[in-house]
Amino acid sequence: MNGMRSNPSGRYRPICPMCGRRLEANRDALTIVFMGQEYRFCSQQCQEHFARMPERHIVQLAHEPSGCLGYPCPYDGLPR
Numbered sequence: 001m002n003g004m005r006s007n008p009s010g011r012y013r014p015i016c017p018m019c020g021r022r023l024e025a026n027r028d029a030l031t032i033v034f035m036g037q038e039y040r041f042c043s044q045q046c047q048e049h050f051a052r053m054p055e056r057h058i059v060q061l062a063h064e065p066s067g068c069l070g071y072p073c074p075y076d077g078l079p080r
Contacts, residue, residue, distance in 0.1 A: 017061055018046035020068035021075060034058070045074045 014023045021042040023029050029040040030047040034054045041047040049071065050057050060069055 014040050015068055016040065016042040016046050016073070017057065017068050018042075018050055018071045019073035020066065020070065021046075021073050043074045046071070 014025060014029075015021065016023060017039055019042065023040055023042060029042070030044060031041070032039050032047060032051055032054065035058075037058075039050060041050065057069060061067070
């Protein structure tokens with residue numbers, strides 16, 4: 001699974017690797033499976049951006065401790 005972030009309950013929730021928005025673990029999400037790894041996204045825009053250059057984004061993610069690349073979220077202004 002892609003990046004995870006702890007919440008106050010101590011449980012981990014997946015995050016969108018492009019913008020860092022927390023994803024609900026029990027809800028359907030847009031996904032891409034690349035080289036056997038599943039990546040989940042908060043929006044079609046984040047999914048499409050990742051899909052254009054997955055190799056580049058995976059290398060960047062490997063060096064990003066936050067688990068996300070910090071791209072602008074299409075849902076900015078909504079709670080993360």
